[in-house]
Amino acid sequence: MPRNHNQSMGYWINEPILKDPERIDRDMAALAEAGYGIVRVFLRKSNYHHRSPEFVRAVARVVEAAHARGLRVALDCEPRGGGFCHDLGQAYPDAVGRQLLPAAARVVDGVWRLRAAPHSAWTFEGVEAAFLKRDGTVARIELEFQADREGHFRARDGLHRELVSREGVALGGENLFTLCGTLPGVADGELVVYLRFITRGQPDFWADGLRRYYDELLECYRDIPLDGVGWDEPGCGSDWKAYRYGIAFAAAFERLNGYALADKLYLLDAPGMSAEATRVRLDYYRTLGEGLAQAQANLIAKARELFGNDLLLGTHHTWQGEGGINDYRDGAMDYFRLNDNMDAGYTDCSWWDPPSVAYAYALATSLARLSPSGEAEVNSWHFKPTVDNSRVNVNRMTLMNITWFNIWYGGDYDCILQQGHYTWPETVRLMQRHRDLQRHIGKKRPVVEVAVWHGWEGVCAWNQPGLANVQKSFCINTSQLFLERGIAMDFLDSRLLAASRVEGGRLVNDLGRYRVLIVPYALVLPREAFDACAAFARAGGRVVFVGTPVARDERGESLAEDFARLLDVPAMTAERYMEGLEAICDLPNYRPQRLEVCRPLPADWPRVLVSCEGERHGVASPDGNAVFLSDLDPGQRLVERIEDAVSPEVEAYGENLLWRLYRGDGGDLLVVVAREDRPLGGIVRWRKHGIELTGGSAGLFSMEEGSLAVRGDVLWTQVPRR
Template sequence: MERLTETTLPRQREHKKQVAGFFMTPDWVKNPEGAEYYIKRMADDGYTVADLFWRYFNRNLYCKEQEIYSSVRKIVDMVHNHGMRCILDTDYAWWGTRFCELHPESWLKLYKGERVAVHGGKFRFLGKYAPVTVLMKVGHKLFDSLDAYVEEDGAVRRLNAGEFTYQWQTTGTGFEVRGTMKQPQKGEAFLFYGVRYSACPDVADPQYLEAQKEIIDDLAAAGAELDGFGWDEPGKAANNPLYLKSGNAFRELFIREKGYDYLDKLPYLSYFDDTPEAVKVRVDYYELQNAVNKKAQQEFNDYAEKVAGRKLFFGTHQTWSGIIADTAAGTSDYFNNGTVLSAAWTDGSWECDLHMFTFHMTLADSLRNELGFRDAYYNDWGSSVPAVEEMKFATRFKMLFNVNWFSSWHSDSTDNIINYRMEPLHTRTVEAVRDFDMFDKMLSDMKRVVEVGILYNWKAVCTGPKWLARYHYTGIGNTPLSLLDRGISANFLSPEALESAVLKDGILECRNRKLQALIMPNCFTLTDRCWEVIKEISAAGFPVYFYGVTPMMTESGRDISREFAELAGVEPYTLSDMKASYSEFGAIPDPGAWEEELYDALNIVNVTNGTPVYDSDDRIYAVKAPAGGLVLMTGIDPREDLAYMVARNVSKPEEVFAERAYHTWFSNKDGSEKVLMICAHSRMADTFASSARFTGGVMGRTRKKYHEMRCYIRTDKSSVKVDGGAWCAIRFRNGIPVEYIADDKTSVMAE
């Protein structure tokens, strides 16, 4: 073998893609020149976009103070003078209090249900305020209403005002409610209390939609020539899964759009999980929650471009990239809501364990492919402290997906997050920016080769029981990681993409991806069209793997549980049966708990004419359907079991052996030119920017991590050996290696 020559790309810095965020501080309003030190540092470090955040101010972007908009203009000018573009974060969490004080009819309202015992026609319960104002630190929470419901003849009926009475008083963390009702005298009732929040607007309100445009006008009038705007976590004002998000305008819109008042059916949003009525109400409610968030952003963006008279750059991301809080916030439809941005953006969801890090990278790449973006970004919390080793792994792991860096934060105010000022961390960040840029330049317009699709069925989580979400997000984090461990690359698919997928010669063509297998996690509900597609392609022999909670109903409320069981070759079972099975392996997750790193619960099934597959304890972990390509995985989080079975259906034109390393391929459209990216294994912090259980803390020591990759690659025309180091990217032209980039410890030999 001969040593392959390293390319000169590391010395080229004209190709810049990385984004840096920095916080405005109150002193900069009067003295904006205080920002220049940080702006120059970001420019010198190689960033191309500076994202200015206006947070924790009483004087906010809706205060109508000329001095505020003038300071933004001066900072934007400084950013331009240093050769970068400047965008401004404008999500309402940081100016909504001012708006709500002027427009109290536009306040956000949250509902929470209580299942309450009734004795002698009397009831009593303690309610809690939702933790909605944690970020804003301000605002009033006002008890507003109580709605009562009873179950009669298998349906829910809302009581009218003459059928019950109540009184309430505050208790510190919430309030006590006591009351009476005519019927029932003994039994139970569903009581939903509503609380108004003065710090948070209802984004469906037309007055709010006009207010966000006023901010654009005020900035433009001051001469601030911004290059774009950001929406960081636009739904964060209400994110607790036990509470339901509403407002006067949202309710009026719901009645117009859906033809009924959801207040008549509130219990179906929190109870009666396995019923067609609950599915219908939840689909309607969560669809509209996502729609109003998208509309608010889209109207803002369209107006900003109209005022600017040019194309602008929009980020940063929808809320938390898939954790359960996204459902409550009304931001879980990432594919549809992602169309309002200029690139694919995901966020770390305050969770940096490797399974979720893999999920965020996979989602970013999936959004780029399905929505047709050139670029993808990740809002990075991926550092424990000390941070150097964690950040180095985060860098090369993002490169594995060609996801670029939105790096936060680069000024003195940082949300108590690392700000990269100290050495050697600062120098390592500069090197990371360089590495990202040179790898992005090497790929040009190449796309990651995707072999397996995973359905991103957000409505199934919304329509299912609350406990399902906790299982689900652990599972869809572990699934792409388990596949990656086997050298298999995956993408998430929207239901809309699956509905239009076409099977040709054993390959499922699905919006810019050619798939060899499909994974269906926790599909409690499916659209009618998705269900038909699944039956068609699996009958044709295409591999389709279901795991977790399997299809019970379509979104229209049609029961398909028996039809699914017949296809899978097992006896029919119910949602209650699955929950009972899972509980035999441990407690069902609490809706308010954080996700575990893994779950090992199984759905205990009775096989009819399917073919069971047993684990070492003689338990059934999979059932192959009697005909076609459908496979039922019984685990709620099947991990290696699933990856093992999927790998049997994935073929590759090249052979890669990677020891202590991950790898993935990128390709141009015709496959004549490819890049193989290899990165050494490591792990992420347990939580963002804090001491992890494997580190010594802020003043402690993180051991140096020694990486010695050993990889062998064989194409039909060449063989390549990679030794040492932590990462390497090799370009192949018609199967022959022609150049590579790598860290300074890696050598590449080819023949």
């Protein structure tokens, strides 16, 4: 069954609904009456798990009631959380995940003592590997130790307290682990230890027990005609203090890469980015991501066996939306590889952070055009929605052709949109208008001339959260800036870039045809992808590298000389470049909204670009086709380097106006929406026509029988084009 831009609503089942199952019938009737087409069923904040008979019966009732009203139902059975992992661990203990927490200590006269602070829910299991550094060498050693755990309370504002409570101070608990011992015959040195903890909230995606568990879970629904399955946020629960791990993961790593990760763990956190460290880090993250992709493929294969091939498959992958950086340590950093399993392009965003919304939409539309359905479905929501921010964000979904996955209907949470919520009538009206406009866009594709590399290799090879934060900040802020400037952009990964060819001065691949390629934070870039960049620049395309130079390829071999030849400048290593950056700026431990910093380039470099502030922030090749900007978040400086290389077919003037051009069977379509919740206004020049917009919020312009036609609520008049 075609998706046909049916809009989705998340339906939360927990104890209140399980105690009042007749409510399910009322809720499905209300959603059908509102015009929704897809119901995504979730189990949240409940003492039950997905194999509980009570929950299975509730899902059966949802499906029966929904199908009777023409709705499709997809079951979310996310592999995370205490209830899930408790059930998984009882059935298949091998499938419970681990985390490796690095810690270091000095060895003095053979004695050492180290402390580590894991998450309070973790259980210490042992030492995965220990390494002794001395005299410029590193050796793996066996370690005998004594371990002790202390419970402490920490004030959430960062002030330390040792009492259980203190008036006016909110406290949180943490565990402090102390390990100590002796190393006979070792006078001094540095000890690096990787402590292994059972997490209980995360599975090991490589474990065969996880596959068998999900086979059995879906068998519980064999007699229920589900229309789809998915995992909401399977990449959830990790951060940059530790490494996601597991028994099966370690075995898969050795099988895929030809060596045991435990023997090389110290290289994950070694200073710099040596050739060997680069290989180990990329092998780690690639194996982690492939485990998640394979686990999802296993789930989908079982779902197709039980429910057929015409299924809704998947949702987004990370717990905090794609605006954060924990997706790296959860194995959800390669969105394009994970997208191979999906029926549509899925991302997630919350309206509290408008730039991350723009990023999630741009990423989703790119993923969508590589998926079977061609649709982009985004879990686009807000903690406490208002009519104002609903109108603004629905307009942007229309602009970007985003199918709206809203939450939650049927539970007790801040962002619920059940009928009693005052925003519900306007939500329904906006959703229906948006759906109808989307259906007019249909299969048309956006006209895009700018591609942005969305690779994970550069960040993972450096393996520091600061670089991850500035890379994500660049992607988010650039998405917002380009949206507001009317610069259509696509994200692409290393596979697409490597497979690209140059035709008529454009970079061509399965996603689109581009005049401009932007490559941010590519300290590591697969060699074939770099070769595609170089070929495009030499053929007259515009290639802009941002943030860092290219230093190595996916095998750890140097690309610094190739990068230098492309720009005709001296070569620079990753370590040297990052030293210069760290000399002027501490990279943030959170994602900044703006980071107006550039790494000053050497004064003796030729053709250095100098900003109005006197900063040596870039360099261009002799022909100007290849550019390197050392700005961490260049913004307008980036626009200035690409605007002469694109040829927009639309001119738009108005501070409450956003536009996007689509092309496909039946001709072109121009989408215009209001940027804010007030009447649309401005002047648009398209083809031979001048259009004055004087009201409304969203509309689609097209040519029908030689004349302009419009759909939507836009008020407009045709004016002479000058």
